[in-house]
Amino acid sequence: MDFLFNLIDFALARQEQVLEGLAQHTVYVVSVLVTAGFFAIVTGVVTRRNQLAKELALAIASVFLTIPTLALFVVFIPLVGLGFAPSFIALFLYSLLPILRNTITGLDGIDSGVLDAAKGMGLSPAQVLIKVQLPLAWPVILAGVRVSSMLVVGIAALATLVAGGGLGDFIKSGLARLPLPNSLESIWLGTLMCLLLALVIDLILQALKMATISKGIR
Amino acid sequence: MSDVLIRLENVSKSYGAGAEPAVRKLTLEVVKGEVLVLVGPSGCGKSTTLRLINRLIEPTSGRMFIDGEDVTEANPSELRRKIGYVIQQVGLFPHRTIAENIATVPQLLGWSKDKINARIDELLELVSMDPDTYRDRYPKELSGGQAQRIGVARALAADPDILLMDEPFGAIDPITRDRLQNEFLRLQQELKKTIVFVTHDIDEAIKMGNRIAILREGSEIAQLDTPEAILAHPADEFVESFLGSGAILKGLTLKKVSDIELHQVPTLTSPVMREEALKTLQDSPDQVALLLDGNDRPLRWIDERALNRTSQPIEKSGRPVTVDLQPEDTLQDALTVMLQSSVGMACVTDRKGKYLGCTTIESLAKLIMSDG
Numbered sequence: 001m002d003f004l005f006n007l008i009d010f011a012l013a014r015q016e017q018v019l020e021g022l023a024q025h026t027v028y029v030v031s032v033l034v035t036a037g038f039f040a041i042v043t044g045v046v047t048r049r050n051q052l053a054k055e056l057a058l059a060i061a062s063v064f065l066t067i068p069t070l071a072l073f074v075v076f077i078p079l080v081g082l083g084f085a086p087s088f089i090a091l092f093l094y095s096l097l098p099i100l101r102n103t104i105t106g107l108d109g110i111d112s113g114v115l116d117a118a119k120g121m122g123l124s125p126a127q128v129l130i131k132v133q134l135p136l137a138w139p140v141i142l143a144g145v146r147v148s149s150m151l152v153v154g155i156a157a158l159a160t161l162v163a164g165g166g167l168g169d170f171i172k173s174g175l176a177r178l179p180l181p182n183s184l185e186s187i188w189l190g191t192l193m194c195l196l197l198a199l200v201i202d203l204i205l206q207a208l209k210m211a212t213i214s215k216g217i218r
Numbered sequence: 219m220s221d222v223l224i225r226l227e228n229v230s231k232s233y234g235a236g237a238e239p240a241v242r243k244l245t246l247e248v249v250k251g252e253v254l255v256l257v258g259p260s261g262c263g264k265s266t267t268l269r270l271i272n273r274l275i276e277p278t279s280g281r282m283f284i285d286g287e288d289v290t291e292a293n294p295s296e297l298r299r300k301i302g303y304v305i306q307q308v309g310l311f312p313h314r315t316i317a318e319n320i321a322t323v324p325q326l327l328g329w330s331k332d333k334i335n336a337r338i339d340e341l342l343e344l345v346s347m348d349p350d351t352y353r354d355r356y357p358k359e360l361s362g363g364q365a366q367r368i369g370v371a372r373a374l375a376a377d378p379d380i381l382l383m384d385e386p387f388g389a390i391d392p393i394t395r396d397r398l399q400n401e402f403l404r405l406q407q408e409l410k411k412t413i414v415f416v417t418h419d420i421d422e423a424i425k426m427g428n429r430i431a432i433l434r435e436g437s438e439i440a441q442l443d444t445p446e447a448i449l450a451h452p453a454d455e456f457v458e459s460f461l462g463s464g465a466i467l468k469g470l471t472l473k474k475v476s477d478i479e480l481h482q483v484p485t486l487t488s489p490v491m492r493e494e495a496l497k498t499l500q501d502s503p504d505q506v507a508l509l510l511d512g513n514d515r516p517l518r519w520i521d522e523r524a525l526n527r528t529s530q531p532i533e534k535s536g537r538p539v540t541v542d543l544q545p546e547d548t549l550q551d552a553l554t555v556m557l558q559s560s561v562g563m564a565c566v567t568d569r570k571g572k573y574l575g576c577t578t579i580e581s582l583a584k585l586i587m588s589d590g
Contacts (some may be wrong), residue, residue: 035264113307120309120382121323121372135313163589214313216356 003184007159010185017169022193024165028091028156029149029201036095037145044103044141045129054104061100064093073162087164091156095148096175102144106137139213146205157190167193223412224248224271224380229280231266240266242436243280250379253406253413255427257420259460263437264416268382271414272301284380297488299323302373302381302411306388308365316342316368317353323376334526338503341371346401353458363394370402376408381413388417399425420461424449424468429558432457446472465588467550475552476545480575483508483563488517495525495532509536514572516542516565542567543577549585552577 011018040061047053064072072093076086110133118132134141160168170190177183226246232239256264269275271282273294274295281290289297309550310319314403340546342349345367357365366386373381387395403426406413417423423430424445431442434456441453449469452458461468484502486495486509498507499522508519509532520536527535541555545564555564556579563576 111307111309112311113305113309114311115309116274116305116307117303117309117369118311120272120298120303120305121299122295122326123322124295127326132311136311214356216311216313216315216358 006182007185007188010182011189018189018193021165021167021169021190021195024159025153025156025167025194025197028087028159028164028166029152031088032091032095032152032156033145033149035150036092036148037099039092040096040099040144041103041141044100044107045134048058048104048107048133057100057103058097059124061097065097069158070092070161073158073164077162082163084159084164086162087156087159087166091152091159094155095152098147098151099144102140102147103137104141107133109140110136117211135214138218139209139217142205142213146202149201149205150198153194157194167197220406221250223249223250224414225283226267226270227266227281227283228324229277229282231263231270231275232278239278239436241270241277242438244437244438244439246431246442248414249429250412251410252428253415255415255423255430256433257417257419257423257430257460258433258437258440260418262433262435264418264433265384265454267433267437268384268414268416271380272298272303272382274298285366299376300378300380302378304366304369304373304381304383306385308362308369308590310360310365310368310372312357315354315356316347316360317423319357319368320372322372327376329376337375339409341374344405345371345372347371361394362390363398364460366390366398370405374411376501381411383413383415383418386415387422388419402426410482421468421471432460440507445469460469467553469586470549470553470582473585474545474550475543475547475549475577478549478552478577478581480566481563481578481581483576485510485573486520486532487514488512492532495520496522499525504561504563508539508565508573508576509533510573513570516567516573519559519561519563537561539565542571544569545574549577549582553582556582 033081043057047057069090072090073086073188076089080086080089114132114136115128118128123131156166157168158173159166160172167190170193174186174188174190177186224247226244229241229244230239231241231247244267246267256267258264266275270277273282273289281288283289284297311322317335320338320341321334324337329337338353342352347367348363350363352360352368357368360368369386387398390398399422409546415423415426417426419473427445429443430448432440432447432448434440440460441448441457446469448457449461449465449472452461452465458465483504484498484507486498486507488509488511490509495507499505499520506519506521508516509520511517516539517564518536518538520532524536525532537560541558541564543552543555543564545566545568552564556562556577563578565576566574568574
């Protein structure tokens with residue numbers, strides 16, 4: 001109980017830093033999800049009719065996910081320096097696979113009869129994509145975005161290692177000062193804020209799902 | 219001929235060099251307002267042929283004309299908007315309401331909202347679905363039969379002259395299928411569309427087609443003629459084996475009771491005295507007489523044995539007439555009724571139930587013989 005009060009005292013004493021870290025973390029999550037989401041969906045759409053291109057794209061995205069996280073944050077420093085840029089690139093590459101995988105799965109999973117009817121009625125290929133394929137694949141794509149969002153919230157805590165800020169700052173400074181006073185509080189604060197952010201983002205994506213998925217396929 | 223609406227000229231489709239072509243040099247004409255059924259064993263290329271017409275499959279060679287215009291090179295999407303397309307899987311858009319599904323082609327053609335909405339209601343009525351109930355539902359809420367009704371409505375939305383149907387009732391249970399077929403025939407009588415209909419079911423082909431093209435491998439036409447002519451004169455062994463052994467029985471679905479000469483059985487009108495009945499029966503070559511009520515409606519079959527066996531009034535002896543035929547019933551119905559009847563005959567009545575005559579096995583046999 002004492003620890004909890006200490007934690008609250010610790011957080012209240014550093015409101016400004018907490019908000020700053022939270023803001024930076026949120027910027028990572030939002031910017032990465034928007035750009036990686038767009039890139040992965042476009043890649044999935046472009047490669048949808050070519051089995052080889054599809055497999056290649058998936059293989060490349062998988063490689064990013066298997067590179068040790070720490071290394072991925074660091075390897076871009078010589079190219080783009082410290083701070084936001086290397087962190088953003090690493091997170092971007094990390095979040096591609098779930099969205100790409102689900103985009104491809106979603107597009108592949110559409111009933112061939114629906115596509116045959118769409119074409120047969122005279123929808124152009126672009127109209128088939130926009131009016132039929134993407135809306136039908138959307139629930140699956142969105143599920144991929146949710147997985148990526150969780151991934152990004154967790155891994156963005158590593159941005160602190162390349163001076164990228166975010167909630168990882170609290171965890172890193174806590175670790176460095178262990179077992180001095182307030183070090184555990186600092187680690188817990190960073191962790192709990194990450195969890196809170198993940199929860200809020202999941203709620204937002206849930207709301208987006210309800211708002212954008214047709215009642216006919218819910 | 220000016221009333222040819224669709225003409226395929228030496229159309230071939232092959233997948234890759236060396237492979238047997240799916241369609242080999244097919245020339246086919248579809249006449250305005252007819253239902254042409256393409257029927258054949260699976261893999262004969264009938265679906266491919268259908269999909270060549272709306273260019274879902276591009277021909278390797280040959281030309282295609284619609285209403286005299288060469289459409290081999292036309293924009294395929296624009297061409298398809300003028301041709302209704304119904305498939306076995308139905309393919310309704312699950313994320314769109316019934317109304318939005320039906321509105322698909324009118325929207326592509328840029329119709330006004332009011333015109334589209336009016337058309338949606340009109341089409342739902344046409345396929346016997348209540349507009350207020352179904353307009354805003356989603357496809358997942360429909361049964362298979364209902365979904366295909368919407369499939370047909372959607373294909374008819376922009377009032378195309380041509381309808382292509384690829385085994386439209388193939389995935390539907392037999393009872394619903396029969397009902398949909400009948401409704402569709404009724405619709406076609408009103409709409410007079412030019413329809414190319416693919417099926418593997420020869421019975422469906424005979425029922426639905428004005429003309430039938432029986433196809434063998436490579437979409438080669440084994441025989442193209444009216445159902446009656448094909449049943450009466452199969453062109454070769456392939457057609458004969460495809461028709462199966464029941465060709466004569468199948469032919470009966472094409473003929474109506476009104477096509478055969480009715481046999482007149484001696485009749486008695488109730489109330490009648492026993493002596494009079496006996497006299498009539500003794501004069502009757504059929505050894506049976508039909509008892510009618512005061513309005514000439516058939517009541518019972520009476521024979522001498524029935525009269526002698528019982529002391530009951532005549533109105534209670536003999537066997538009751540359970541089913542009446544009407545002139546527009548098919549001869550297949552007539553055969554069924556005759557086989558179930560105790561006297562081997564079936565009564566034919568007009569709509570009001572008034573007795574017209576009887577069909578007999580002999581008259582049916584005579585008709586079949588004269589055709590053969």
